[in-house]
Amino acid sequence: MKVLRQFMFVPLILFIFACLAYAWPSVKLHGYVYNARNGLALPHVNIVINDTLGASTGLDGHFEFILPDGSYRLQVKRIGFESLSYTVNIPEDTCKVLHIDLQPAVLSMKEEITVFAERLEQDPLNPNRNKWLNNTEDIIQRFEGVNLFKRANFASEPSIRGSSMGQISITIDGAKMFYACVDRMDPITAYIEVENLEQAQLSKGSFDLEHNQTIGGSLNFVTEKADYQQSFFLESEGGYESVSALRRFRFKANYSSNNDWAIRLSGSVKKSDAYYAGKNRLIGNSGFNKNNYALSLGRKIGSKSDLHFYYIGDNAWDIGYPALIMDARKTQSHIFNLEYNAKDITPLWNRFSLKLYYNTVKHWMDDYGRSIEEIFNRDVMPGMYMPMYGTSSTSGLIMSFTIADMQNIFTGRLEYYQLAAFADMDMYPIQADKAPAYLINIADARINNAAISLKYNRILSRQSSFRLDARFDYSLRNVLNSYGKRPLQSLYPESDLQNQYHVFGISANYEYRFNDNISAVFKLGNSQRLPTHLENYGYMLYNVQDNFFYYGNPSLKPERSIQVESGINWKSNKLRWRLTTYASRINDYISGYILEGEFKKYENFSLVYLFGAEGSLSWQVTNSLIFFLSTGYTYGQNTVFNEPLPYIPPAEARLKINYTRERYFFEGEARFAASQNRIAYKTTVEDKTPGFVILNLRSQIILSSQWRLKAGIENILDRYYYEHLSINNLPGKGRNFYLGINYRIN
Amino acid sequence: MKYYIYLLVFMISIFVACNDTTSNPTDNELPSYSKLAEGFAQGTKIEIFVEKTPFVGYNRFHLAISDSASKKSISNAQITLKPIMDMGTMIHSAPYENPLSDKAENGYFSCAVVFIMSGMWQMEISFTRQDNQESGTVKVEFDVAPASLVKKVTGSDSVQYFITLVENDKWQVGMNDIEFCLHQKTSMMSFPAVENMQMSMEPWMDMGNNSGHGSPNNENPVHQTMGHYKGKVNFTMSGEWDINLDINNAFTTIASTKFVVTVE
Numbered sequence A: 001m002k003v004l005r006q007f008m009f010v011p012l013i014l015f016i017f018a019c020l021a022y023a024w025p026s027v028k029l030h031g032y033v034y035n036a037r038n039g040l041a042l043p044h045v046n047i048v049i050n051d052t053l054g055a056s057t058g059l060d061g062h063f064e065f066i067l068p069d070g071s072y073r074l075q076v077k078r079i080g081f082e083s084l085s086y087t088v089n090i091p092e093d094t095c096k097v098l099h100i101d102l103q104p105a106v107l108s109m110k111e112e113i114t115v116f117a118e119r120l121e122q123d124p125l126n127p128n129r130n131k132w133l134n135n136t137e138d139i140i141q142r143f144e145g146v147n148l149f150k151r152a153n154f155a156s157e158p159s160i161r162g163s164s165m166g167q168i169s170i171t172i173d174g175a176k177m178f179y180a181c182v183d184r185m186d187p188i189t190a191y192i193e194v195e196n197l198e199q200a201q202l203s204k205g206s207f208d209l210e211h212n213q214t215i216g217g218s219l220n221f222v223t224e225k226a227d228y229q230q231s232f233f234l235e236s237e238g239g240y241e242s243v244s245a246l247r248r249f250r251f252k253a254n255y256s257s258n259n260d261w262a263i264r265l266s267g268s269v270k271k272s273d274a275y276y277a278g279k280n281r282l283i284g285n286s287g288f289n290k291n292n293y294a295l296s297l298g299r300k301i302g303s304k305s306d307l308h309f310y311y312i313g314d315n316a317w318d319i320g321y322p323a324l325i326m327d328a329r330k331t332q333s334h335i336f337n338l339e340y341n342a343k344d345i346t347p348l349w350n351r352f353s354l355k356l357y358y359n360t361v362k363h364w365m366d367d368y369g370r371s372i373e374e375i376f377n378r379d380v381m382p383g384m385y386m387p388m389y390g391t392s393s394t395s396g397l398i399m400s401f402t403i404a405d406m407q408n409i410f411t412g413r414l415e416y417y418q419l420a421a422f423a424d425m426d427m428y429p430i431q432a433d434k435a436p437a438y439l440i441n442i443a444d445a446r447i448n449n450a451a452i453s454l455k456y457n458r459i460l461s462r463q464s465s466f467r468l469d470a471r472f473d474y475s476l477r478n479v480l481n482s483y484g485k486r487p488l489q490s491l492y493p494e495s496d497l498q499n500q501y502h503v504f505g506i507s508a509n510y511e512y513r514f515n516d517n518i519s520a521v522f523k524l525g526n527s528q529r530l531p532t533h534l535e536n537y538g539y540m541l542y543n544v545q546d547n548f549f550y551y552g553n554p555s556l557k558p559e560r561s562i563q564v565e566s567g568i569n570w571k572s573n574k575l576r577w578r579l580t581t582y583a584s585r586i587n588d589y590i591s592g593y594i595l596e597g598e599f600k601k602y603e604n605f606s607l608v609y610l611f612g613a614e615g616s617l618s619w620q621v622t623n624s625l626i627f628f629l630s631t632g633y634t635y636g637q638n639t640v641f642n643e644p645l646p647y648i649p650p651a652e653a654r655l656k657i658n659y660t661r662e663r664y665f666f667e668g669e670a671r672f673a674a675s676q677n678r679i680a681y682k683t684t685v686e687d688k689t690p691g692f693v694i695l696n697l698r699s700q701i702i703l704s705s706q707w708r709l710k711a712g713i714e715n716i717l718d719r720y721y722y723e724h725l726s727i728n729n730l731p732g733k734g735r736n737f738y739l740g741i742n743y744r745i746n
Numbered sequence B: 001m002k003y004y005i006y007l008l009v010f011m012i013s014i015f016v017a018c019n020d021t022t023s024n025p026t027d028n029e030l031p032s033y034s035k036l037a038e039g040f041a042q043g044t045k046i047e048i049f050v051e052k053t054p055f056v057g058y059n060r061f062h063l064a065i066s067d068s069a070s071k072k073s074i075s076n077a078q079i080t081l082k083p084i085m086d087m088g089t090m091i092h093s094a095p096y097e098n099p100l101s102d103k104a105e106n107g108y109f110s111c112a113v114v115f116i117m118s119g120m121w122q123m124e125i126s127f128t129r130q131d132n133q134e135s136g137t138v139k140v141e142f143d144v145a146p147a148s149l150v151k152k153v154t155g156s157d158s159v160q161y162f163i164t165l166v167e168n169d170k171w172q173v174g175m176n177d178i179e180f181c182l183h184q185k186t187s188m189m190s191f192p193a194v195e196n197m198q199m200s201m202e203p204w205m206d207m208g209n210n211s212g213h214g215s216p217n218n219e220n221p222v223h224q225t226m227g228h229y230k231g232k233v234n235f236t237m238s239g240e241w242d243i244n245l246d247i248n249n250a251f252t253t254i255a256s257t258k259f260v261v262t263v264e
């Protein structure tokens, strides 16, 4: 034993000598560069120091420099990869070793927002350094081109470039999950919380078909998994928001052992009273209660693969929906996920994963909390209480693999899922001599969906790269509840309500780099999106917007879209800007067709158009000051009704100034929304929305290695405003002071 | 590689397994009749079978006729009905439909009466047998239960109309066949069928306090034969529904009425 211990000193001494040997004869900086996608060493990477000294990596990805002490700016560049720059301090008598991951540039088609951003801090130009995120909407809202439908002071539903609902895809780690409320109170973003998330990935338009057939875009949330590297970590945070007296607490903890297994726990509780809109106007009935808890377990199998399980549970109750005629009494969700991952299986075969998941949502809503006057005076079904229940369960399986060499990355994915959805409604007239009534809104709809998707990236030359996405879906649909089936069948006497779809989508992306600074992207897509289960099988779904009851249509055709997008990116050390324009032509657009009275059914309409442009700019004025500007505009026209498309957000701009100095972070933000006067009045009933300017100030102070303080003021000017996508013009929050105290140990 | 083939097979098998849909066979049972009354005349026995104990509304009768001596059933006879209600100060009849044919079908002569009032009714059944040319009249009495399936309306043309909703065993959510009979009163004893009207029908769920809604895809009843009008009604939910009915001639609405049904 003693002998062994003595022997252990030998490598240690050797190591110290080696480092001294590096340090003394003045090799001051060396390191390795890897392909971030597959972890392989990356040769021929150019490393430039202070724009003068240069070196390049060898076959093992290694580089080295002989330098005097001091501070250096380092640029890391390789064709086909995103460039990086660092500032490195080399104090006296040290040798610095760097491990650098380069992201393949061809994969930059998705925008990513990292939730807890510590990992990306090396890149100060990343506009997504978010230290102020309080909830899931904060994350989504940070993407340019994403807006939110607001129905309450609670979970908002995203819209991407004017597309929403069934036109866009929202997934959690690629898994499908479906809302249970027929009034769309519960977008699935309601069932995950910030402390569970590592990243949000957005792709706009139909150019990324990995997770779904989509024509509007896809938003995928990546959950944070148990970390093998962190032996112990605990973070907790308490917060308060003045505008709604929101009290919140959240924590996450991680424990791992021997780099062998890991466990992660997280949870949060929130309680909010009714909020105040600008000018101190109380929006009654807008409070909520919510808690969320998650468990994640990981176990390594050998050095290259692992088995991972997670569960996320969510409960919310007494959620007021001031924009609607009902409130959510209770919601419940459970998400289960089991995953096997393997990497570096062979030098070419990089990744394999197999995933099984199941999630279920239950949702109860009613109008018991509303006043008798309101119930008697409302437009639709006055004089009665109408409790409603909805549930959805989705189970699925995803198998995916990646094969990659230096020039090609090929990803294949096979997936299957089944959705089972049911919803019903009771009606209890307040007038004593009237009988109650009952109806089924979704008669146990079943959607069985099998899909194969392929993604191929190729670096064509030093200047150009290419990506191809293709996806095929087969979807078989039916309703099983024979009682609920009857009324739907009365509308389609010839149909047995069963339907199947074969849908194929394809898109191509081409990127050309003119030089180190400027590159252009061109994208083409031809894709479809499947009708939702509500559009196929919904029965008497009330739409607050146009006051119509909607009937599903089992024989709807998929919406088909042809899209183009082109963009120019310009990048230098301090300045980065991007300009994108896009156009989409949608055939068989799904909208309501007036039957008679207050009834509509979903029908396909030929031809609507969407055009738009987005621009963003970030400018690092000094080491501590960053200026960021983004703007976007979408124009949508329905050629059948000859009117603007509904729910198109107005032109918008965001101006942000970030100031970072040692332990202080400040962000000033101005958000400008133009008025929206292009509104739909035939397909649905919208009204014009005036423009507004909102100012926000956020800050974070690192008090010690354990304590952090987050504080800020939102809507500093206390403007009374509402978004164009706010249902029934529900106003935004008034002036809000928030405070968060964060404690962490590791 | 083998692993993936298994996986693929596994996925496909899940897919197939989740695919099978069970179909419910619809049962086609013969209706069972119950005996309401019987009577004798001229060596002939008449048994009256009904589908339901008599009620105010459209009642179908199934008559079985046999020779009282030989007990042989008789399948050829001419039959006429005459329902009578004796109210002491006056007597009146009701709309009725004699058997369409002189020949029994499945052993029965089927006919119908629209009872327009509840209480004790008398029915005179007159027959002429074809085998022995005997004829006679059987009288039976029975009670008619109240129901709200017949509406008496005086039209804008001053004619008294009887609008009858032909009873349906079970009003279901979704599309239902619906049938009305229309008769007019020309005297106390005569209620002929009205065959030349148009009907427009609107189901409405009235939930009180000015709240309610209709339903789409209804088909207005149109005349078939003998004052019977058939259409389709769509109930979008279970509960109590009003069926509003307008009787129109070529120019104007003659009469309007409303039936209330419970949908399961």
Ligand SMILES: [Cu+2]
Pocket: A181, A182, A183, A184, A185, A186, A328, A363, A364, A365
């Ligand atoms: Cu709801």
Ligand SMILES: [Cu+2]
Pocket: A427, A437, B205, B207, B213, B237, B239
């Ligand atoms: Cu109703």
